[in-house]
Amino acid sequence: MQVDNVMTVWPWYIAGPLIGSFVPLLLLAGNRMFGISSNLRHTCAAALPTRAEFFRYDWRRAGGWNLAFAVGILLGGVLVGLTASPPSTMQLAPAARESMASVGVTDFSGLVPRELFNWTALTTLPGIVMLVGGGLLIGFGTAYAGGCTSGHAISGLADLQLPSLVATLGFFAGGLLGTWVVLPMLLGG
Amino acid sequence: MTQVSPTSVPVAAMTFPATSTNARRVAGLLVYVTLGTLFGIVLTKAQVVSWFRIQEMFRFQSFHMFGVIGTAVLTAALSLQLIRRLGIRSFDGTPISVPPKTMGTGTRYWLGGSLFGLGWALVGACPGPLLAVLGSGVSVFLVPILSALAGTWLYGVLRPRLPH
Numbered sequence: 001m002q003v004d005n006v007m008t009v010w011p012w013y014i015a016g017p018l019i020g021s022f023v024p025l026l027l028l029a030g031n032r033m034f035g036i037s038s039n040l041r042h043t044c045a046a047a048l049p050t051r052a053e054f055f056r057y058d059w060r061r062a063g064g065w066n067l068a069f070a071v072g073i074l075l076g077g078v079l080v081g082l083t084a085s086p087p088s089t090m091q092l093a094p095a096a097r098e099s100m101a102s103v104g105v106t107d108f109s110g111l112v113p114r115e116l117f118n119w120t121a122l123t124t125l126p127g128i129v130m131l132v133g134g135g136l137l138i139g140f141g142t143a144y145a146g147g148c149t150s151g152h153a154i155s156g157l158a159d160l161q162l163p164s165l166v167a168t169l170g171f172f173a174g175g176l177l178g179t180w181v182v183l184p185m186l187l188g189g
Numbered sequence: 190m191t192q193v194s195p196t197s198v199p200v201a202a203m204t205f206p207a208t209s210t211n212a213r214r215v216a217g218l219l220v221y222v223t224l225g226t227l228f229g230i231v232l233t234k235a236q237v238v239s240w241f242r243i244q245e246m247f248r249f250q251s252f253h254m255f256g257v258i259g260t261a262v263l264t265a266a267l268s269l270q271l272i273r274r275l276g277i278r279s280f281d282g283t284p285i286s287v288p289p290k291t292m293g294t295g296t297r298y299w300l301g302g303s304l305f306g307l308g309w310a311l312v313g314a315c316p317g318p319l320l321a322v323l324g325s326g327v328s329v330f331l332v333p334i335l336s337a338l339a340g341t342w343l344y345g346v347l348r349p350r351l352p353h
Contacts, residue, residue, distance in 0.1 A: 007236070012253050015235030016260025022228055024268035029220055031279040033287060034265075036317040040341035048338075054345035068218040069225035073317050076229020077238070077324025084325070090241050096250040100241070111239045112313060112327055119329050134311030135319075135333030139340025141305025142316060144297050144351065146290065148305060149315040152298075153258060156290065158265030163290040163298050170302020171309065172247075178310025179247035 005088040023155055032065055035151030037142035039063065039070045054143075103187040116187075126186040137174075145170065229321045238321045240313025247310055296352045308340075 026032040042063030045055040090108045092100075097108065105113045121127030142148040145167045147156060153171060156164020236242045237257055246254035271277070272285050279285055292298075309315050312333045314322055319337065323330040344351075 008234075009253075010231070010235040012235070012256025013260060015231055015237065016257040017264040018231045019228070019235075019237075019257065020261035020264025021268065022224065023265035024272060025224060027272065027285045027287075028277070028279050029224065030217070030281060031283050031285055032221075036315070037341075040316060040337055041345070043338055044342045044345060048342055050342065050345065052342075052345040052348065054348050055342075064214075064218060065221045068221035069228070070317075070320055072222040072225020072227075073229035073232070074320040074324040075222070076226045076231075077233050077321035079226065079324075080230055080233040080321075081325035090236070090239065092241055093245055093250045096241070096245045096248065099248055099250070100244060108241065110327075111233070111236065111241075111325060112322060112330075113240055117240070117327060117329050121329070122332065130311045131329065131332045132336045134308045135336030136340040136343070137304050137308030138312060138316065138319070138333065139308075139337030139342075140344045141301050141303070141308055141340070142337075143341040143344035144301025145305055146297065146301070148317075149258075149309075150317060152302070154261050154265055155287075157262045158269055159287050160266070161290050163292050163295070166292075166295055166298040167302035170299045171306035173299075174303035174306020174308075175243075175247045175310040176306075177303070178307045179244060182307065182311065 006091050007084075007088040009091060020154065020158070023158060026069075030065060033151070034155045035066075035147055036070065036073075037148035037151060039066050040139050041143060042067055103183060105187075129182075129186055141174070228317070229324065232318055233321045233325055238314055238318035238325075243310065243313040293353050300352075308337075 023034045026034050041055065042059045044050065045057065045059040045063075046067075048055070088109065090111070092108060100106075100108075100113075105115055107114050116127070116130060122131060138148075145152065147164070147167060149171065152164040152167040157168060232238050235257060237254065242251070242254055245251040269287070277285060305315075312319070314330075314333070316337065319330055319334050323334060
């Protein structure tokens with residue numbers, strides 16, 4: 001552990017303004033409102049056979065640009081993955097390391113905890129709840145709320161939309177419940 | 190899809206203009222692929238896509254995520270003000286407009302928001318980061334992506350029966 005290869009993290013004051021600038025960039029590029037979760041709806045509309053009204057619209061016209069943007073996000077991840085140096089460790093707050101150790105997470109190499117997120121984890125109850133249950137909640141919740149972190153917490157808040165503030169408070173309420181109640185119950189902390 | 194028999198449209202009229210509009214469409218989409226790629230790089234480099242960072246945030250153990258989201262909102266808000274005050278148009282010449290969201294009873298926002306937040310804490314990624322993590326080489330993230338699609342599909346089916 002002493003020769004830890006520490007992963008460099010872009011500081012918040014660089015990353016935040018860069019992320020926020022995608023709102024004006026997309027508006028300038030084609031009057032598009034920054035938001036990612038609509039892609040789940042577009043993909044359902046494009047790929048899943050359904051009679052539900054929610055998926056009956058011209059997804060190419062409404063969501064073509066957004067699906068292209070999503071493909072880009074995937075590519076961005078690929079590029080970073082390819083250029084990353086061999087297994088390096090996350091630089092975390094000491095308190096964070098401690099509380100993660102209390103739920104059994106001790107391997108801090110890589111962006112996500114290997115102990116929790118791997119294919120064999122799918123044979124365990126916590127693994128199923130986190131990966132399958134968590135995914136279902138993300139898809140259901142963002143569709144219900146009409147947006148996710150990008151559409152509500154960034155675009156909506158920046159445009160001073162009250163519904164987005166309510167949604168963002170909801171994101172946090174759910175996140176706190178997950179972190180302080182559900183995860184410790186699942187992982188025993 | 191309306192049923193148009195292929196013979197009812199002259200072949201030349203169908204394919205020739207279609208190719209040029211298709212080329213323009215692909216070029217247009219490439220702009221968004223490029224922007225998405227840059228976005229994915231920022232997300233991954235700032236580790237906003239990391240379960241660890243999301244845990245730090247929800248445990249209030251680090252300022253990082255709050256700083257990222259806070260300055261992102263600030264930057265976006267200032268740009269929107271600027272665009273409005275200066276009456277800036279998008280590249281295609283259309284005036285920039287942001288459609289307002291309707292509150293209704295607000296149920297969809299607090300309830301849907303909380304359900305998503307719970308999922309966000311469990312997986313440690315929201316929809317964009319799910320893709321970036323998969324791309325960076327964590328293949329098992331295919332599972333939350335597919336279940337997120339299933340979740341959205343489920344919402345679409347149940348939607349008429351849910352309070353909004």
